[in-house]
Amino acid sequence: MHLSHSFGRRPIILFVCLSGGLGYYVGYLNGTHPEWPASQWPAPTPDKVLVPTTVTLREPQATVTVTTEAFSPRAELRPVLNGTPTAAFKDNLRPDVQYVTAWPASGFTNDFMGYMNLIYLGLLTERVPIIPSFTPSHVTHFDTNGPRLDFGAVFDIPRLERELGKPVLEWSQVKDQNSVVMDQLGCWNIWEAVSVDRTPRAYPPPVLKIDASYTVAPKWVKLLPNDEDDPHIKLSALVSLAFPGKRESNLQSPVQSPVLEVLLEPDHHLLCFDHLYWVVTLEQHEMFRDYSPSWRFVGQYIHWVPRIEGLAHTYLRQAFALAPAESIPQYIAIHVRHGDFAAMCDGVPELDCFAPLIAYARRVEEVRAEILKMKGIAIERVVMTSDEQDPAWWDAVRALGWAYPDHTNTVQQYGKWYPILVDGAIQSGSLGFVGTDESTVSMVASRRIKSxxxxxxxMVKWGKLGADDH
Structure with a gap:
């Protein structure tokens, strides 16, 4: 969740600040997700062509055709692991390869941004990134052992590797997820260096059985040293800690690990940070800027797996009342974020704080006109995605003639993560988009649509009556 004016305009509890995309769907995420074998996903083709790919979905029974772009592979990537997942992760790490990792600490979208920064940091330091699964670790009434969601179950890692020309790993490839071995690892604690907290922002997910001993990072990793409330982190500072000179001259006494009670300096072979969501190169909330290096060099290449796109197509056909064989027309998507944003209203009644639907309708017309001028395409269809629970509000959406995905049975059919995944794929599949200002869910969707x-x-502004008037 993006916060304008760096916490200054609205005093926000930091826990709420970090809720991100998962908080948006907190009502859905409280169980496990089904496993889908990789054999059901189409293999990439060697030529750079548009390939119609047929994906058969289990529930509901439907066959959809997804057009994906397969790219010519670059030079073959060298092996970066010793082999299949091992009981102790270090047994699978090659001595001639260096690695970097970090842990989930926010919601789905914010953790996606943190993993984007992790991959970018890997590029800059010539290290192989190891990505953990998504976990709802910031929601206190959820068990951090579940529901997990593997990065590669949602995003197309082979395509990403081809685009980057670099390997990208998941922790499930490195360590056996059924292992009973408790590994030890020394990590950098960035959070304590940039915030008023005196603990790391995140620990390794319990499923990994990694006992982390943290060393507080030097204060100069903080972007704005004189702003106590701003936790942004300089990417260049983290890059420097990946090399012996800066690392060795900035070591402090490590803190005892919580399980095995060991004291370990930050590991140099597997560089480890507690979290990477707040990392920027120049200024606060940089991912919202058009120049964002992390987006330009990594984020835009992280595509949905065909199965997620296929599910989005199924929900769109249902929303638009289309037959299974009918093509899905171009559409404009809307994302309205309410839910946890109520905590940012600063005492303003929600009716006045949240932008009315008419404000979104005005922006839809602006987007529709821009697309007609830019591409010569007249778009009629509009689809709404939102966390709003008020039936009367949804009645008003229908009155505007806007469609929306029906998530009545999504959790039961696919798992607790799938409302946000389906909505995300619907949003990014549109030609035009209207989102909620300050929402990272909206921001990432808008970046995907443009890229x-x-x-x-x-983006529709909110926070007071008439905030988006113009």
Missing amino acids: WRGGAAR
Whole structure:
């Protein structure tokens, strides 16, 4: 969740600040997700062509055709692991390869941004990133052992590797997820160096059985040293800690690990940080800027797996009342974020704080006009995605003639993560987008639409009556 003016305009509890995309769907995420074998996913083709790919979904029974772009592979990537997952992760790490990892600490979208920064940090330091699964670790009434969601179950890692020309690993490839071995690992504690907290922001997910001993990072990793409330971190500072000179001259006494009670300096072979969501190169909330290096060099290449796109197509056909064989027309998607944003209203009644639907309707018309001028395409269809629970509000959405995905049975059919995944794929599949200002869910959707489709996007301001008037 993006916060304008760096916490200054609205005093926010930091826990709420970090809720991100998972908080948006907190009502859905409280169980496990089904496993889908990789054999059901289409293999990439060697030529750079558009390939119609047929994906058969289990529930509901439907066959959808997804057009994906397969890219010519670059030079073959060298082996970066000793082999299959091992009981102790270090047994699988090659001595001639260096690695970097970090842990989930926020919601789905914010953790996605943190993993994007992790991969970018790997590029800059010539280290192989190891990505953990998504976990709802910031929601206190959820068990941090579940529901987990593997990065590669959602995002196309082979395609990402081809685009980057670099390997990208998941922890499930490195360590056996059924292992009973408790590994030890020394990590950098960035959070204590940039915030008022005196603990790391995150620990390794319990499923990994990694006991982390943390060393507080030097204070100069903080972007704004004189702003106590701003936790942004300089990427260049983290890059320097990946090399012996800065690492060795900035070591402090490590803190005892919570399980085995060991004291370990930050590991140099597997560089480890507690979290990477707040990392920037120049200024606060940099991912919202058009120049964002992390987006330009990594984020735009992280595509959904065909199965997620296929599910989104199924929900769109249902929403638009289309037959299974009918093509899905171009559409404009909307994302309205309410839910946990109520905590940012600063005492303003929600009716006045949240932008009315008419404000979104105005922006939809602006996007529609821009697409017609830019591409000569007249778009009629509009689809709404939101965490709003008020039936009367949804009645008003229908009155505007807007469609929406029906998630009545999504959790039961697919798992607790799938409302946000389906909505995310629907949002990024549009040619035009209208989102909620300060929402990372909306921001990432708008970046995808512009990068992938050359589309148009607008954000609706909120926080007081008439905030988006113009």
